[in-house]
Amino acid sequence: MSSRIEALKNALKKDPDNPLGLYGLAVELFKEKRYQEAVEYLLRYLEKHEDQGAAYRLLAQAYTELGKIDEAVQAYEKGIEQAEKFKHSSMVKEFSLEIESLKKQLT
Known part of the structure; x- marks a missing residue:
């Protein structure tokens, strides 16, 4: 797991609805071709923001x-x-x- 993904996941533990965290994590997951996980975070982001x-x-x-x-x-x-x-x-x-x-x- 990349350090960016790990850092974003840790940040989301403190603030699970943070829009920059959710969207940023989705972008990083997409870059790593982890498309299903990216979808999950995008849906969470769009549900709240x-x-x-x-x-x-x-x-x-x-x-x-x-x-x-x-x-x-x-x-x-x-x-x-x-x-x-x-x-x-x-x-x-x-x-x-x-x-x-x-x-x-x-x-």
Whole structure:
């Protein structure tokens, strides 16, 4: 286990709902290709904190790596809602293109 992951897990023991800790740990786990664990921390983060869209991107990417295309599409769709709410038009376009690409994989 990397020292960054270990440090973030230790920090979360003291403050389990810390948004930077939850998101940061998910990012580090994703980098190490520990996609299922990344999903778990992203879901915890999103359950407690409002995100502008980036966490939904990472969640969708992790689901894609796990072969869970339907879940990835749903994550991008929720990400679009949040991106629109925070007026991130480029993120809306990006997520829309990703959804099109994923849906092609389903057919």
